[in-house]
Amino acid sequence: MKPVFPALLLAASALAQNSPYPVDVPAARIVKALDEPQNWLTYFGDYKGVRHRALNQVNTANVKNLRVDWIFQIPTTGRFETVPLVVDGVMFFTAQNGHAFSVDARSGRQLWHYQYKPAEGTADGLNRGLAILNDRLYMGTVDGHLVCLDSTNGQLLWNTEVASAKAGYSITLAPLAVKDKIIVGVGGGEFGIRGFIDAYDAKSGQRAWRLYTIPEKGEPGGDTWQADSWKRGGAPTWMTGTYDPELDTVYWGVGNPGPDLYGQDRLGDNLYSCSVVAIDPGTGKMKWHYQFSPHDTHDWDANETPMLLDLPWKGQIRKLLVQANRNAFFYVLDRTNGEFLMAKSYARQSWLKEFDAKGRPVPLPNTEPSEQGTRLCPGLAGGANWMAPSYNPDLQLFYVPYREQCDIYFSTPPKFVEGKAYWGTATRGVSDEKEWGVVKALDPLTGEGKWEFKFYHAGWGGTMSTTGGLVFAGDADGYLVALDAKSGELLWKLQTGSEIATAPITYMVNGKQYVTIASGAALITLSLP
Amino acid sequence: MRLLLLLMAAGALSAQSRDLAAGRAAFVSNCAFCHGTTGEGGRGPNLTTAQSVHGRDEASLRRVITRGVPGSQMPGFGNFEEPSLTDLVLYVKSLSSRSAGGQAIPGDRAHGAVLYQSNKCAMCHRIGSEGSVFGPDLSRVGAGRSAAYLRESLTKPAADIMPEYQGVIVTLRDGTRVSGIRINEDTFSVQLRDLTQKFRLFQKDEVQMVQDAPRSLMPPYNLPPKDLDDLVAYLASLQGGPAGNQTRQAEGIR
Structure with a gap:
C-alpha cells in the first residue's frame, strides 16, 4: 500500500487554512462591514444601505471583458429577488418558496440546501435574503415565520411565528441583525393587517419587543385614524431597515395605509403609514418619525431604502437620512431628530403643490383616486420602490433606479374580510403613454440630477456601486449593465435571459473580484477572464 | 308577524340594492375601460346581450372575471375576492337580464363577406385558417368587440391599437x-x-x-354607409370556432 497518509494530511491542513467553515460574523464585524469590501454581510452590504464597495479590480477600463464565471440554478419557479451574503469565500442565499443555499463563492458548488416546511398550508412566495450573526443565518418566510439556521450545515435551530399568515401577514424581507437581536418587518398592507416591527433574541428566538406602526386609540397618533380603522390600517414594514451604531438607532420604512386607494373610512394622517421611523433597538421605542405622504391613497409607501450618509449640509457635517421615496421625491432628513431638510422630485410628479416649512406636503386639488379614475404621476408602483439605490462617496453621487410611469387611479369602497385583499380598487396604466425605467445619478445635497440612463421598460432592478468607477444595474428585459459612475455611459451589458428584479452584489475571494445577480432561476456570477 | 316579515324583506332588498351599487362601482372602476360605462361594449364585448360564448350564469361570470379569457384581451382580475366579487358578478348578470338579446346589428352579413373579399382584408387579417397573420386575427372578433368598436376600427383604425x-x-x-x-x-x-x-x-x-409608427398600419376605409353596415354585420358575426384561435395557437402563431 502506498503511503497516502502524509499527502492526505497535507491536503487536510491546507484545507483547514483555507476552510471557509465555520464562518463567524459577530456584530462588531457588521458595524465595520465597509472595511471588508471582499464580503457582503447584510442585505444592503452594510448598515448604512450605501451598496458601495471599495473594489476596483473590475473597473471602467476592463469591465468590457467581464464574463460569466458560474451559474447556480435554483430548483423552483417564481420571481428570484434574493440578494446573497458572502462571508470569507462562502455565499449564502435564499430562493423564493422557502429555499436557502450555501455555495462556494468561487465555483457556485453547493455546500448545503435548506427547504422550509410550513406547519400547514403553503410557504410559496418570494424572499429577498438572509441576515447573518455569528455563525447563524436568519430567514423570514412567506407564512409569517422567522427561522434560524446553522450556517455550517443549514440545520434548523429555531422557528418562531412572527405573525399569522391567515390574517394576511407575510415576511419577504431579509432580516436585520443588530447587536444580539434580529429585527424583522412584515408585509400585508393590501390585506388589512396592522403593521409592526419586531425584534427577536438571536440565540433563543424569543421576541424582545414589538413596535406597532399603527398606534391604538389613546396612544400618541391614535387620533389620526377614524373609528376602528387602525385595527386593519396596513402600514406594513416589508423592506429591511438601516442602522447607525453611533446613534444606536434603527431606521425603518413604513408602508401604505389600507385600504390602499380608498381613504374615506380612515380619515386623518394615518400615522405611521408612509413614514420613516427611528427606533431604539434595545427597547423598540420610537425616537422620532417623519411622514412622507400623510393619508396616502396612492400606495406610495415609504419602504424604500432609508440610506444613512454623513455629509456637509450648509457647511456643517450632519448625520443625514436620504430616501428616494415612491412618491417621486428625494428627501434629506436629519437622522438625529427627523428634521426635514429638503425634498426634490427626481421623476415626473403631478400631485404636489408645495412643502410647508416643516416638510409636510401640500397636495394639488383633484389628485385623489376616484370612481371614474384620476390620472396621476407617479404610478402606483412608483417612482422608486424596493429597487436598491446606491451611493458613491468619492463622487458624492446617489444612484436611484426608478419607474417613469403614470397611472389612472380608481377608488371604490372595499369590504373587509380578514386575510383577504383590501385594496379599495386599483389602478390602470395610461394607454398611449410610454413607461420606461431610469437609473439616475443625483447630488444628495441638492437632489439635482447629474446623468440618467434609460431602460426601454420600467422594471424592478436595483443598483450597486464600486470604486472601479462603475454602477451596475438590472432591467425588466433581463439586461445587467455596467455604467460609468461619472457619466452614466454604458460600458458593458449582459442579457441574462430573464427579468432582473433584484440588485447585484460584488465580493472578492483569493484576490479575484466577482459580481453576482439573480435572474430567472439562475444565480449568475461574473468575473474577469 | 306579517309586519316583521315585510320589514325583513325590505331590509333584504335594500341590502341587495346596496350590493348592486357596490358592484356597479367596481364595474365602473375596473371594467368600463373595455366594456363601456353601462356595459354596452367597446374594446371588449357588449355585456348587455343575453348571449355569451362564456355563459352568463354566476359561476361562468365568476370564472371569467377572476381568470380572464385565454387567447383574448380579457385579463384575469385575481385581486377580486369575496364579497366584492359577488357584488360585481351580480351586477354584470343584472346587465344582461335587462336586455332581450341585445340590439340587432343592421346590415347584410352575406354582402359584408363579399366586401371582406373585395377589399382584400385577408391580405393582412386572418379568419380561421385563411388569410395573413400580419394584422389582428378576426376569427372571433364579433365575440370580443362591440359593433361600434368594429365600425370605428374600419373608419378610424388608429383610434385604438392593441x-x-x-x-x-x-x-x-x-x-x-x-x-x-x-x-x-x-x-x-x-x-x-x-x-x-x-x-x-x-x-x-x-x-x-x-x-x-404614429398611425395604424391599417388604412382608414371610407365605405358607403350601407357597405359599412354590411361589413360590420359580417365582422360581428365572426364568433370563433375550432378553426379560429386554436388553429393559430396550434400553428405557433401569436
Whole structure:
C-alpha cells in the first residue's frame, strides 16, 4: 500500500487554512462591514444601505471583458429577488418558496440546501435574503415565520411565528441583525393587517419587543385614524431597515395605509403609514418619525431604502437620512431628530403643490383616486420602490433606479374580510403613454440630477456601486449593465435571459473580484477572464 | 308577524340594492375601460346581450372575471375576492337580464363577406385558417368587440391599437426606413415583422433611429354607409370556432 497518509494530511491542513467553515460574523464585524469590501454581510452590504464597495479590480477600463464565471440554478419557479451574503469565500442565499443555499463563492458548488416546511398550508412566495450573526443565518418566510439556521450545515435551530399568515401577514424581507437581536418587518398592507416591527433574541428566538406602526386609540397618533380603522390600517414594514451604531438607532420604512386607494373610512394622517421611523433597538421605542405622504391613497409607501450618509449640509457635517421615496421625491432628513431638510422630485410628479416649512406636503386639488379614475404621476408602483439605490462617496453621487410611469387611479369602497385583499380598487396604466425605467445619478445635497440612463421598460432592478468607477444595474428585459459612475455611459451589458428584479452584489475571494445577480432561476456570477 | 316579515324583506332588498351599487362601482372602476360605462361594449364585448360564448350564469361570470379569457384581451382580475366579487358578478348578470338579446346589428352579413373579399382584408387579417397573420386575427372578433368598436376600427383604425400590433419604424444608417409590426423591443434591440411578413432584427446601436409608427398600419376605409353596415354585420358575426384561435395557437402563431 502506498503511503497516502502524509499527502492526505497535507491536503487536510491546507484545507483547514483555507476552510471557509465555520464562518463567524459577530456584530462588531457588521458595524465595520465597509472595511471588508471582499464580503457582503447584510442585505444592503452594510448598515448604512450605501451598496458601495471599495473594489476596483473590475473597473471602467476592463469591465468590457467581464464574463460569466458560474451559474447556480435554483430548483423552483417564481420571481428570484434574493440578494446573497458572502462571508470569507462562502455565499449564502435564499430562493423564493422557502429555499436557502450555501455555495462556494468561487465555483457556485453547493455546500448545503435548506427547504422550509410550513406547519400547514403553503410557504410559496418570494424572499429577498438572509441576515447573518455569528455563525447563524436568519430567514423570514412567506407564512409569517422567522427561522434560524446553522450556517455550517443549514440545520434548523429555531422557528418562531412572527405573525399569522391567515390574517394576511407575510415576511419577504431579509432580516436585520443588530447587536444580539434580529429585527424583522412584515408585509400585508393590501390585506388589512396592522403593521409592526419586531425584534427577536438571536440565540433563543424569543421576541424582545414589538413596535406597532399603527398606534391604538389613546396612544400618541391614535387620533389620526377614524373609528376602528387602525385595527386593519396596513402600514406594513416589508423592506429591511438601516442602522447607525453611533446613534444606536434603527431606521425603518413604513408602508401604505389600507385600504390602499380608498381613504374615506380612515380619515386623518394615518400615522405611521408612509413614514420613516427611528427606533431604539434595545427597547423598540420610537425616537422620532417623519411622514412622507400623510393619508396616502396612492400606495406610495415609504419602504424604500432609508440610506444613512454623513455629509456637509450648509457647511456643517450632519448625520443625514436620504430616501428616494415612491412618491417621486428625494428627501434629506436629519437622522438625529427627523428634521426635514429638503425634498426634490427626481421623476415626473403631478400631485404636489408645495412643502410647508416643516416638510409636510401640500397636495394639488383633484389628485385623489376616484370612481371614474384620476390620472396621476407617479404610478402606483412608483417612482422608486424596493429597487436598491446606491451611493458613491468619492463622487458624492446617489444612484436611484426608478419607474417613469403614470397611472389612472380608481377608488371604490372595499369590504373587509380578514386575510383577504383590501385594496379599495386599483389602478390602470395610461394607454398611449410610454413607461420606461431610469437609473439616475443625483447630488444628495441638492437632489439635482447629474446623468440618467434609460431602460426601454420600467422594471424592478436595483443598483450597486464600486470604486472601479462603475454602477451596475438590472432591467425588466433581463439586461445587467455596467455604467460609468461619472457619466452614466454604458460600458458593458449582459442579457441574462430573464427579468432582473433584484440588485447585484460584488465580493472578492483569493484576490479575484466577482459580481453576482439573480435572474430567472439562475444565480449568475461574473468575473474577469 | 306579517309586519316583521315585510320589514325583513325590505331590509333584504335594500341590502341587495346596496350590493348592486357596490358592484356597479367596481364595474365602473375596473371594467368600463373595455366594456363601456353601462356595459354596452367597446374594446371588449357588449355585456348587455343575453348571449355569451362564456355563459352568463354566476359561476361562468365568476370564472371569467377572476381568470380572464385565454387567447383574448380579457385579463384575469385575481385581486377580486369575496364579497366584492359577488357584488360585481351580480351586477354584470343584472346587465344582461335587462336586455332581450341585445340590439340587432343592421346590415347584410352575406354582402359584408363579399366586401371582406373585395377589399382584400385577408391580405393582412386572418379568419380561421385563411388569410395573413400580419394584422389582428378576426376569427372571433364579433365575440370580443362591440359593433361600434368594429365600425370605428374600419373608419378610424388608429383610434385604438392593441400594443401587440403597434407599428414601428426603423431608420437605418443610410436613411432607409423599415416599418412593420413590433414583435419585441428592449433597451438595446428591436424585432419586427415587415409588410412581407419577414422578421427583421436590429441592434439599436447599428441604426439611426427607432420610432413608434404614429398611425395604424391599417388604412382608414371610407365605405358607403350601407357597405359599412354590411361589413360590420359580417365582422360581428365572426364568433370563433375550432378553426379560429386554436388553429393559430396550434400553428405557433401569436
